[in-house]
Amino acid sequence: MGAHVSNRLDRWADPPLLVLASLADEPKHGYAITRDVAETMGVRLSAGTLYAVISRLESQGLIEPVPASDRRRPYRITATGAEALARQSERMSGVASLAQARLGQRRGLAGA
Amino acid sequence: MSEMRSSRRRAALARAAVALYPPAWRARYGAELAALLEDSGGGIAAALSVAWRAIPAWIWPPRQLHDRDARMRASLGTLLVAGAMLTGIGLVFAQLTQLQGLRPPGHPIVGWSYAIFDAALAIAGLAAAAGGLPLWLLMLRRAKREHRARDAAYLLVPLAVPAGYWATLAVTVRLVGGPGGVSGAWFLVFTLAGFAAAGLACAGPILALRRLRPRGPAVRFAARAAGVAAGSLVLAIAASAVAAAGLCLWAPDFAGYHQAGVLAGYLGVTGVLAAMAAAGAVRGARAARAHAS
Numbered sequence: 327m328g329a330h331v332s333n334r335l336d337r338w339a340d341p342p343l344l345v346l347a348s349l350a351d352e353p354k355h356g357y358a359i360t361r362d363v364a365e366t367m368g369v370r371l372s373a374g375t376l377y378a379v380i381s382r383l384e385s386q387g388l389i390e391p392v393p394a395s396d397r398r399r400p401y402r403i404t405a406t407g408a409e410a411l412a413r414q415s416e417r418m419s420g421v422a423s424l425a426q427a428r429l430g431q432r433r434g435l436a437g438a
Numbered sequence: 439m440s441e442m443r444s445s446r447r448r449a450a451l452a453r454a455a456v457a458l459y460p461p462a463w464r465a466r467y468g469a470e471l472a473a474l475l476e477d478s479g480g481g482i483a484a485a486l487s488v489a490w491r492a493i494p495a496w497i498w499p500p501r502q503l504h505d506r507d508a509r510m511r512a513s514l515g516t517l518l519v520a521g522a523m524l525t526g527i528g529l530v531f532a533q534l535t536q537l538q539g540l541r542p543p544g545h546p547i548v549g550w551s552y553a554i555f556d557a558a559l560a561i562a563g564l565a566a567a568a569g570g571l572p573l574w575l576l577m578l579r580r581a582k583r584e585h586r587a588r589d590a591a592y593l594l595v596p597l598a599v600p601a602g603y604w605a606t607l608a609v610t611v612r613l614v615g616g617p618g619g620v621s622g623a624w625f626l627v628f629t630l631a632g633f634a635a636a637g638l639a640c641a642g643p644i645l646a647l648r649r650l651r652p653r654g655p656a657v658r659f660a661a662r663a664a665g666v667a668a669g670s671l672v673l674a675i676a677a678s679a680v681a682a683a684g685l686c687l688w689a690p691d692f693a694g695y696h697q698a699g700v701l702a703g704y705l706g707v708t709g710v711l712a713a714m715a716a717a718g719a720v721r722g723a724r725a726a727r728a729h730a731s
Binding site for chain 1: 455463466467469470471472473474475477478480484487488489490491494495500501502503
């Protein structure tokens with residue numbers, strides 16, 4: 327039951343945010359992004375989802391392609407993308423802190 | 439050996455999935471996506487996930503890939519086909535109702551519907567001619583200037599095919615018609631041949647639009663005029679539906695109109711064509727507006 331609910335919560339992970347977070351440190355191509363997101367964030371992005379996200383982020387000017395000689399074209403985050411990611415990270419961090427604090431109170435109440 | 443075969447199968451699956459995307463999308467991301475599918479060892483499940491995502495790529499193409507002139511040309515093609523079919527249906531409707539003098543006394547709604555139908559059909563014809571003629575002339579001049587005989591022939595199809603159809607019709611009606619007109623079977627043959635001729639007449643300019651790829655103000659003007667024509671046609675068909683429903687309700691003795699199945703079929707076909715025309719008009723007009731702004 328717990329695992330099932332947890333999986334459903336995982337589905338709330340926003341793929342554009344995951345891709346932006348993956349590109350925050352260095353440019354990566356599609357396969358490198360999916361591997362990074364799977365290894366560091368525990369979310370498997372399908373190829374279809376990844377390229378739907380890449381095309382949207384590119385049209386919004388949040389990422390841009392880096393010139394490449396082969397088919398594996400890397401992408402990097404733009405200044406606008408970095409700002410958007412920073413704003414969203416702060417909000418998520420606020421939610422996470424609040425959730426941790428309230429869970430702590432709940433555990434304290436349960437222990438008393 | 440089996441590894442090589444499996445790799446070839448993966449590549450073929452990747453290519454098939456990517457082929458489902460719009461051409462502009464494929465040109466921009468197709469190779470990368472195929473490479474990702476091959477790298478990740480994606481099988482049928484991965485290819486299906488990619489194929490599924492092709493639907494939103496068609497409906498909401500990314501802004502940076504949006505070729506507005508291509509969108510307008512595609513909308514013009516859709517509107518041409520839907521418009522020709524709706525006009526054909528409208529003419530059949532007029533032949534079977536107005537021209538037979540079917541006006542139930544004491545029910546002005548049918549008479550008003552006829553009047554709206556006539557006016558809307560005339561506006562649609564004028565708008566289509568006003569918007570289509572400059573683009574048609576532009577393409578014809580270019581085809582002549584660049585010695586593209588095949589494209590010039592495609593552009594002349596909408597003149598040649600209807601002329602041929604009406605000439606054949608006039609001769610055949612004289613041969614097979616009697617004092618009371620032609621039989622029901624011949625009427626059906628002429629109607630079906632008319633729709634085939636309309637479809638053929640549309641194919642010429644659609645092929646010319648695809649091959650010559652015109653751009654600029656003439657395409658924008660044609661897209662806007664086609665939107666007006668489509669709106670008028672939808673209004674004409676709506677008026678004809680009201681008239682047909684009125685005849686069914688108030689004049690059940692008139693031939694054909696007491697049959698609910700005939701009316702339902704008429705409404706179904708015209709509804710689909712009207713939806714097709716409306717969708718094409720909206721998409722074309724949006725592309726024209728975005729292009730101008």
